[in-house]
Amino acid sequence: MRSDKMNRPIKPFLLIGISVSTLFSYSSDMEQAPNILLILSDDHAVNAIGCYNKRLSEYVRTPNIDRLAEDGMIFTSAFCTNSISSPSRATIITGKYSHMNGVYCLNQEFDNTQASVSSILKNNGYQTAVYGKWHLSSLPAGFDDYRVLDEQGRYRDPEYYEMNRQGMVQYDGWVDDVTAEMTMNFIDKRDKDKPFFVMCNFKSVHDPWDTRPPYDTCYQSTSIPEPDNLCDNYVNRGRASKRTTLKLESLDQKTFSHDLLKTYDTCAQRKFVYQQYIKAFLRGANVLDENVGKILDYIKNEGLDKNTVLIYTSDQGHFLGEHGFFSKRFMYEESMQMPLIIRYPGKIEPGSKCDNLVANIDFAPTILDLAGVHVPEEMQGKSLKGFLTGNPPDEWRTAIYYRYWQHLLHRDVAAHLGIRTKDYKLIYYYGQNMGQTDFPPTEPEWELFDLHNDPDEMNNVYYNAEYSEIADQLKQQLIELKVRYEDNDSVSW
Ligand SMILES: [Ca+2]
Numbered sequence: 001m002r003s004d005k006m007n008r009p010i011k012p013f014l015l016i017g018i019s020v021s022t023l024f025s026y027s028s029d030m031e032q033a034p035n036i037l038l039i040l041s042d043d044h045a046v047n048a049i050g051c052y053n054k055r056l057s058e059y060v061r062t063p064n065i066d067r068l069a070e071d072g073m074i075f076t077s078a079f080c081t082n083s084i085s086s087p088s089r090a091t092i093i094t095g096k097y098s099h100m101n102g103v104y105c106l107n108q109e110f111d112n113t114q115a116s117v118s119s120i121l122k123n124n125g126y127q128t129a130v131y132g133k134w135h136l137s138s139l140p141a142g143f144d145d146y147r148v149l150d151e152q153g154r155y156r157d158p159e160y161y162e163m164n165r166q167g168m169v170q171y172d173g174w175v176d177d178v179t180a181e182m183t184m185n186f187i188d189k190r191d192k193d194k195p196f197f198v199m200c201n202f203k204s205v206h207d208p209w210d211t212r213p214p215y216d217t218c219y220q221s222t223s224i225p226e227p228d229n230l231c232d233n234y235v236n237r238g239r240a241s242k243r244t245t246l247k248l249e250s251l252d253q254k255t256f257s258h259d260l261l262k263t264y265d266t267c268a269q270r271k272f273v274y275q276q277y278i279k280a281f282l283r284g285a286n287v288l289d290e291n292v293g294k295i296l297d298y299i300k301n302e303g304l305d306k307n308t309v310l311i312y313t314s315d316q317g318h319f320l321g322e323h324g325f326f327s328k329r330f331m332y333e334e335s336m337q338m339p340l341i342i343r344y345p346g347k348i349e350p351g352s353k354c355d356n357l358v359a360n361i362d363f364a365p366t367i368l369d370l371a372g373v374h375v376p377e378e379m380q381g382k383s384l385k386g387f388l389t390g391n392p393p394d395e396w397r398t399a400i401y402y403r404y405w406q407h408l409l410h411r412d413v414a415a416h417l418g419i420r421t422k423d424y425k426l427i428y429y430y431g432q433n434m435g436q437t438d439f440p441p442t443e444p445e446w447e448l449f450d451l452h453n454d455p456d457e458m459n460n461v462y463y464n465a466e467y468s469e470i471a472d473q474l475k476q477q478l479i480e481l482k483v484r485y486e487d488n489d490s491v492s493w
Contacts, residue, residue: 034195035309037299038313040089041201042133044339048281048285048318051070056225064289067296069351071345075384077357077422079336079400080336080360080402083335085316088315090110095361095378097401097403098403109138113141115376117368119142123142126194132176132199134201135152155203160178179202180202187302197371205285209277211280211286226271229456231270232458246319246411246413247326248325257276270321306346309370311341312339316328317337318335329406329410331420332457342388401481402420407432408439414431415432422451424451425447425451426478427447446462448470450467
């Protein structure tokens with residue numbers, strides 16, 4: 001959010017394609033409507049969450065997020081549809097793909113008059129608020145209160161743009177501690193006759209991967225295990241992985257020191273930077289988890305846990321050295337996968353698990369459905385309520401459509417689109433700008449991964465004869481999904 005846009009008056013909320021009478025007919029029994037608390041962190045990869053029990057489980061310490069999973073449902077196949085902050089956040093609140101909500105890239109104008117989960121809930125009698133990282137170019141709409149960071153904000157003594165004061169206000173302390181406090185204060189002072197919808201948007205675990213005591217001294221004498229493909233040389237992949245500067249050895253030397261004696265040994269450089277990077281990331285996750293714990297304790301102590309839906313997720317995943325990468329953007333698993341854990345006592349079986357393919361377009365429809373509010377047709381996702389309450393739908397999607405638009409804009413990651421099914425992932429680096437950025441086109445190329453036999457996505461089998469039939473089927477499915485979701489750019493296949 002740029003400061004010149006901070007003072008722009010918020011346009012009035014418009015209900016697109018929905019009559020007000022229809023909306024209000026769903027809110028006749030507000031006493032039964034649950035409170036909904038959405039905890040949205042930043043870049044929190046599932047490999048840095050204990051309950052996902054991936055390769056770092058011995059070193060990851062997230063007891064509070066794990067507690068949420070013990071009491072609720074964990075989604076093992078939740079994915080974002082464009083792995084970058086602003087676009088994923090716009091999708092989470094609108095239930096629509098980037099090409100439908102207008103936020104394809106970072107720092108792109110967000111039309112806050114479009115229907116969003118907050119606006120609809122507010123119009124249905126909910127008290128609504130958002131605190132912490134917002135990262136959309138226009139001010140939050142559909143909230144009774146907000147205090148949000150300007151763009152990324154900062155970890156120490158953060159400044160928030162406050163709705164009530166129409167300006168920036170600085171707070172002493174650590175940003176996630178402050179954001180958690182704001183969240184609890186709002187709930188404390190709420191009108192107890194109405195349900196609430198609050199977004200608590202933590203800054204952790206975004207770069208520059210800072211932390212505070214007591215976690216700043218964690219892991220000092222520990223060597224954290226490396227991913228098997230840390231020293232990936234991309235021999236069986238397309239040019240996109242070779243081209244990108246998303247590699248650990250490319251991290252700024254101001255962020256992490258490099259072993260300059262081994263400058264010409266890429267693998268040694270990666271290993272050297274990896275230890276600093278992974279420790280910094282896990283320390284940040286410790287602060288994040290501590291604050292999740294404060295909120296869980298608060299909700300319980302206030303007697304709100306029975307009628308509060310608690311959702312934990314992150315705007316997308318993050319590479320933790322897999323393929324030698326840091327950051328996100330690619331459609332590869334570590335970047336595309338999102339954590340998603342939902343607790344709703346009495347409605348969701350404790351310790352339950354959902355392996356179905358779900359996406360961030362589903363979050364807004366799910367929240368509205370749980371609130372008993374009509375989901376507008378323009379939302380492209382589907383409610384997960386059936387999975388949560390033990391009544392799964394007879395039919396569900398068999399593939400997730402993905403598109404990353406920022407062609408070569410950051411870290412030389414080429415634009416791509418693709419689909420992920422249960423067993424395969426097809427990626428097409430189409431090599432064009434599509435008017436979103438202004439970089440030279442690249443030669444188109446395809447990647448196909450057999451996720452069952454190659455979960456680390458090391459061998460592109462698109463050009464293997466034995467996979468030609470499945471490649472053709474997936475390509476057809478990709479084209480169909482592109483049409484179904486109304487992504488109307490004419491890509492050259
Ligand atoms: Ca992010």
